[in-house]
Amino acid sequence: MPGRGSKKIAQQPTLADFKVGVDNVIFSVDTAQNRLLVLLVMRQEEPFSGHWCLPGTLVRQGESLEDAAYRILAEKIRVKNLYLEQLYTFGGPGRDPRECDGSYGVRYLSVSYFALVRFEEAELIADGVSGIAWYPLEQVPQLAFDHNKILEYGHRRLRNKLEYSPVAFEVLPEVFTLSDLYQLYTTVLGDNFADYSNFRARLLKLGFLYDTKVKVSRGAGRPASLYRFDAEAFAPFKDKPLVFI
Amino acid sequence: MPGRGSKKIAQQPTLADFKVGVDNVIFSVDTAQNRLLVLLVMRQEEPFSGHWCLPGTLVRQGESLEDAAYRILAEKIRVKNLYLEQLYTFGGPGRDPRECDGSYGVRYLSVSYFALVRFEEAELIADGVSGIAWYPLEQVPQLAFDHNKILEYGHRRLRNKLEYSPVAFEVLPEVFTLSDLYQLYTTVLGDNFADYSNFRARLLKLGFLYDTKVKVSRGAGRPASLYRFDAEAFAPFKDKPLVFI
C-alpha cells in the first residue's frame, strides 16, 4: 500500500474504489419430486431489469459480509434451519455494467455465499412487487451479471460437500427415509455410486442416523422408517475424512 | 441494490465504500530441513509499521484480483513454477485500523490467495529497504492486521489439499525421492497415516511417478531413486476422488 498520505505524489498507480455486493446461491431440495432447486429473484432496477438473478445486496456501512448475506436471506425467505458458508469472490473489472456509466472508476465486486435450506420449512417472502421463485437447476435461465458462473461454482461446491460432509441433512426435512437420502444423492451426484442396499448399510453402520420407528407409506410398497440425523453421534466424525458416497 | 439513482432519497441505508486488498499466503517447503515455510514481509508504513505481515497490495484500477495477486508475488519473488488459488475473503468492519482515521467510512477488505512455490527455484527479491523472509510455520510471530487468521486458514487449506490433490508436487523440486515426498506429508500432516513402505507402494502403483533411475546418496544408507511427477499420466485421475493420505 504505497504512499498513502506521503509526499511523493509522482506516478502513483490509482487504487480502485469498490462497492461490494454479496450474492447468495441458495439451494434446496424438493424431496417429493426429487428436484434440486435454487432460489432466484427478478431484478427490478437497471441494469438487467427484468432478468432473474441470485438474491444479492450491496454491503452497508458497518455491516460484515456475513451479516449482509444473512440480511438478504432474511428478506427473501423465512427459515428455521440454515447452513451458510462463503463461496468465492468474483471481482474482475468489467463484470458489472455500472462500472462504466455514472460514477467513474467504481468497481463492483461480488462475494458469493452458499446456503442450504429445507424446502418444507422455507417460506418465500413475496413483497408483491418483486418476483421470487425456486428454480429447478436444469431450468435456470440466463441470469443477470455473471450469476450463471457463480451458480455453477456453487453447484460444484454442493456436489463436493455432499461427498464428505453431512450437508445432506441440511436440505432434507427433519425426519426422512433412507430412500429420500439416497434419492438426494443420486439427483445431485448422478447414480454412479453404490447401490441402495450398500449405501444404506454403510450409513447405518456409522451410527449417526437415529431410527424413529415411525413408518410412512408412499403409494405401493412396504412403508419406510423415518430417520433423524443425530448431530451428537456425528460429532466424533467431525473433521475426519468421511466418505458418504 | 435498492434505489440507486431513484428519486426517493428517504432513509436509504448508506452503502460502504471499499478498498480491496489482496494478501497472499505463500507456502514452500525446505526439503533438506523438512520445514514448512511461509513468506513474510516487513511492513514499512503505518499502520503496523515494523510488523511482519503477509505480502499484500491494494487492487488498482483496471486490475483483476488475480492480477493483483500475481503482481505482489512477482514483486517479492522470482519463480519458475507457481500454484495459485483464491483462499477466502475477510471483510468484517474494523479489521483495518485505517477505517477509523482519515478517509471517513472506507472499509478495507482482503481477498486472500493461496500460493505454492518451489523453495529451490524461488529467489527472494530484496529491494534493500523492505525485509522479506521465509518463516518456518511454527516460528511465525504476531502479524499485522488479521494476517495470523488468514495464515491459519491457508494452512488448513494446504493440509486438506495435500490429501486429495497433487499439490505436493508444486512445492517439491522437479525431481525428488520418495522419502522427500513422504517427509513432506509427515511434516505437514503429522505421521498419523500409512507407514513409508505402504505409502510408497500405493503411490507407485498409481503410475504417475516416473522413475528417472538417477540415484542420490544422502549420507549413510542406500541411495534413493529420483522421481518426477508425470502430469500426463496423472490426467486421468484429474477431478476424480483420489486419496494420497
Next chain:
DNA sequence: GCAAAAGTGTTCCTGGTACACCCATGC
C-alpha cells in the same frame, strides 16, 4: 563388520461391490 536408509514382499483383515432374497403394503 555394523548402522542407516531404500526398496520388496507377504500375511492378515477390513470394508466395498454385487447380488439374491425376504417383508409389508396398495390394488
Next chain:
DNA sequence: GCATGGGTGTACCAGGAACACTTTTGC
C-alpha cells in the same frame, strides 16, 4: 394374487495395515 418399494444377508474380492526381510550405501 401381483407389482412395488423397503429392508436384510451373503459371498467375493480389492486394497489398506502391519511387519519381516533384502539391498546398497557410509564409516
